[in-house]
Amino acid sequence: MLKIEDxxxxxGEREVLRGIDLHIKEGETFILFGPxxxxxxxxxxTLMGFSGYAVTSGRITFRGQDITRMPMFERAxxxxxxxxxxxxxIHGLKTRHxxxxxxxxxxxxxxxxxxxxxxxxxxxxxINAGFSGGEIKRxxxxxxxAQKPGLVLFDEPESGVDLENMQLIGKVVRRLLDGEVEPxxxxxxxxxxxxxxxxxxxxxxxxxxxxxxxxDRGQVLYQGHLCCEARPRDILEHxxxxxxxxxxxxxxxxxxxxxxxxxxxxx
Amino acid sequence: xxxxxxxxxxxxGIERGEISDLRTLDASDKHRILYAGVDLNACxxxxxxxxxxxxxxxxxxxxxxxxxxxxxxxxxxxxxLPEYAWKLVDRDKDEFTRNVAENTHGGYFIxxxxxxxxxxxxxxxxxLKADGAGQNVHNIVVVEEGxxxxxxxxxxxxHSATKAAHLGITEYYVKxxxxxxxxxxxxxxxxxxxxxxxxxVVEEGGVFQSNYVLLNPVGTLQxxxxxxxxxxxxxxxxxxxxxxxEGSHVDSGNRVIMNAPDTRCEIISRTITTGGVNIARGxxxxxxxxxxxxxxxxxxxxxxxxxxxIPELDATVEGVDLSHEAAVGKIAQDEIEYLMxxxxxxxEATSTIxxxxxxxxxxxxxxxxxxxxxxxxEQIDAGAM
Ligand SMILES: Nc1ncnc2c1ncn2[C@@H]1O[C@H](COP(=O)(O)OP(=O)(O)OP(=O)(O)O)[C@@H](O)[C@H]1O
Ligand SMILES: [Mg+2]
Numbered sequence: 001m002l003k004i005e006d007x008x009x010x011x012g013e014r015e016v017l018r019g020i021d022l023h024i025k026e027g028e029t030f031i032l033f034g035p036x037x038x039x040x041x042x043x044x045x046t047l048m049g050f051s052g053y054a055v056t057s058g059r060i061t062f063r064g065q066d067i068t069r070m071p072m073f074e075r076a077x078x079x080x081x082x083x084x085x086x087x088x089x090i091h092g093l094k095t096r097h098x099x100x101x102x103x104x105x106x107x108x109x110x111x112x113x114x115x116x117x118x119x120x121x122x123x124x125x126x127i128n129a130g131f132s133g134g135e136i137k138r139x140x141x142x143x144x145x146a147q148k149p150g151l152v153l154f155d156e157p158e159s160g161v162d163l164e165n166m167q168l169i170g171k172v173v174r175r176l177l178d179g180e181v182e183p184x185x186x187x188x189x190x191x192x193x194x195x196x197x198x199x200x201x202x203x204x205x206x207x208x209x210x211x212x213x214x215x216d217r218g219q220v221l222y223q224g225h226l227c228c229e230a231r232p233r234d235i236l237e238h239x240x241x242x243x244x245x246x247x248x249x250x251x252x253x254x255x256x257x258x259x260x261x262x263x264x265x266x267x
Numbered sequence: 268x269x270x271x272x273x274x275x276x277x278x279x280g281i282e283r284g285e286i287s288d289l290r291t292l293d294a295s296d297k298h299r300i301l302y303a304g305v306d307l308n309a310c311x312x313x314x315x316x317x318x319x320x321x322x323x324x325x326x327x328x329x330x331x332x333x334x335x336x337x338x339x340x341x342x343x344x345x346x347x348l349p350e351y352a353w354k355l356v357d358r359d360k361d362e363f364t365r366n367v368a369e370n371t372h373g374g375y376f377i378x379x380x381x382x383x384x385x386x387x388x389x390x391x392x393x394x395l396k397a398d399g400a401g402q403n404v405h406n407i408v409v410v411e412e413g414x415x416x417x418x419x420x421x422x423x424x425x426h427s428a429t430k431a432a433h434l435g436i437t438e439y440y441v442k443x444x445x446x447x448x449x450x451x452x453x454x455x456x457x458x459x460x461x462x463x464x465x466x467x468v469v470e471e472g473g474v475f476q477s478n479y480v481l482l483n484p485v486g487t488l489q490x491x492x493x494x495x496x497x498x499x500x501x502x503x504x505x506x507x508x509x510x511x512x513e514g515s516h517v518d519s520g521n522r523v524i525m526n527a528p529d530t531r532c533e534i535i536s537r538t539i540t541t542g543g544v545n546i547a548r549g550x551x552x553x554x555x556x557x558x559x560x561x562x563x564x565x566x567x568x569x570x571x572x573x574x575x576x577i578p579e580l581d582a583t584v585e586g587v588d589l590s591h592e593a594a595v596g597k598i599a600q601d602e603i604e605y606l607m608x609x610x611x612x613x614x615e616a617t618s619t620i621x622x623x624x625x626x627x628x629x630x631x632x633x634x635x636x637x638x639x640x641x642x643x644x645e646q647i648d649a650g651a652m
Binding site: 090091102 | 599602604609610612616623624625
């Protein structure tokens with residue numbers, strides 16, 4: 001689904017990603033860890049195609065197409081969807097209208113979708129105008145549900161969210177990734193589930209989101225390099241116990257990309 | 268203000284005969300008028316009025332609660348309308364008022380019955396067809412006590428290149444407890460000269476609501492309609508949407524004078540310049556307490572042009588509550604990218620943001636007018652990109 005090869009990215013003069021290789025398969029959810037400032041958000045922004053993130057070398061392929069230089073809206077139409085951390089307010093643009101536009105002509109029911117994230121009362125409000133942290137998350141999820149992307153990019157789904165809303169958000173993210181949609185007549189739920197396979201690339205510091213989703217693989221981003229591929233829960237456990245310092249050691253290993261278990265016994 | 272030489276226009280001899288069925292107008296004229304907000308194919312207003320060049324060509328009321336007369340007919344019938352004509356606008360104010368006073372071609376006199384709630388809007392259209400024509404109209408609107416009325420006025424030229432001058436006097440009288448909504452859409456052209464002169468008074472508990480839309484080029488337009496809130500609890504609201512493409516010179520604002528306690532007003536304007544000059548004025552005066560007024564003027568420059576915002580607040584007694592907010596800016600890149608990440612291309616994203624900025628929804632317009640406005644908003648961006 002998504003293939004990143006030797007990706008180098010600079011913001012202005014500064015190189016923030018220094019040779020990223022990553023392959024996310026269809027239906028697979030990948031968890032990205034890493035200390036502050038390591039380049040996680042930059043990777044997501046680059047995948048989405050934001051201006052200011054200059055790809056200096058390497059390649060991004062999505063659904064078999066080279067999207068390295070593709071404009072953002074074409075990536076979105078191809079199936080990449082992103083949840084914004086700090087989305088801008090657009091005055092005069094009603095949330096309902098934006099949700100409708102996210103569907104790009106597909107028939108959707110904004111009320112029903114909004115109900116899933118407890119957001120019906122916000123449909124008539126200007127998008128993001130005075131939304132709280134948790135409300136922004138719900139609004140972003142609502143837009144993603146309408147957009148139905150094949151790959152969801154989610155930057156810190158748990159930041160600024162209280163425990164109750166975490167549960168709501170966790171469940172909705174899971175539904176998005178599981179490809180659960182409104183039941184289509186004539187197809188069993190099982191058959192439908194087999195049909196829609198959404199991939200995910202999720203950034204987390206706390207790992208709360210792992211309680212809700214089936215995350216297959218994870219890695220740590222450290223100073224613009226990916227390392228320590230392992231099961232997300234193991235990575236989290238490892239970071240909790242030893243901190244990100246271990247990653248430097250791991251990187252210093254000859255191969256630079258050793259499995260976590262080996263690092264652990266070595267240290 | 269851009270200089271105007273009235274000598275460049277012919278203010279006599281361009282008369283038109285009656286048009287009893289407005290659907291028979293040329294398709295292209297009807298289309299221009301639709302872009303000025305009046306759908307002549309579905310003339311189902313409570314009353315329908317049309318003035319073409321220098322004659323009233325259509326003037327019919329379909330509602331028993333509503334009187335509609337050509338201005339000159341009304342002057343004759345009611346002995347020069349001593350209560351209403353030239354009471355609010357000074358005929359010697361400037362060369363334009365004098366020009367209208369000396370030779371009034373027409374205009375409408377609209378009066379409701381006391382208490383009458385007129386359901387459908389009055390549809391009115393002021394049209395300039397002949398090249399070189401000067402048009403002098405005088406309108407009077409009387410909303411009697413406890414009555415409600417909505418007037419939709421569309422002003423248009425026959426072609427975007429028509430050289431023409433429109434001089435219009437309008438005097439509004441909203442009596443005690445009355446409510447007048449006045450929606451005006453202008454669709455002129457780069458060679459049009461436009462000088463409206465409008466003043467209104469609102470009595471106790473009355474409401475005056477104005478919606479104004481100008482999305483297309485105009486050579487020069489200058490206006491500064493004023494409303495006097497003279498009775499306790501009277502309210503005035505102005506919403507304006509103005510776009511000035513290259514070649515347009517617009518000097519436009521709204522003025523509200525609060526002369527009685529418990530009065531309120533709000534003046535909101537959204538302006539975009541894509542190469543023209545836009546002078547956005549606003550003036551609120553508070554001369555009685557309590558009173559409250561807010562002036563909000565937001566502008567965007569897309570591509571080029573000039574935006575000059577001149578908000579004024581004038582308070583003469585302790586305790587008035589007046590505020591203003593003025594800002595000139597540009598479309599933020601992060602807003603465009605936000606929408607592009609949802610699959611909109613740049614033009615779509617821009618038009619969505621501009622539409623939100625222009626706040627068209629605030630006017631609560633629907634049907635063909637809303638659609639015509641939407642189409643025009645989309646065209647603005649195409650030109651600016
Ligand atoms: N617009 C910018 N201009 C200059 N430097 C930037 C810009 N945006 C990001 N950076 C820098 O790039 C580096 C990577 O930032 P990024 O936001 O990707 O980190 P992150 O891994 O998401 O961190 P966090 O966990 O704190 O969210 C940081 O050093 C940051 O300061
Ligand atoms: Mg980040």
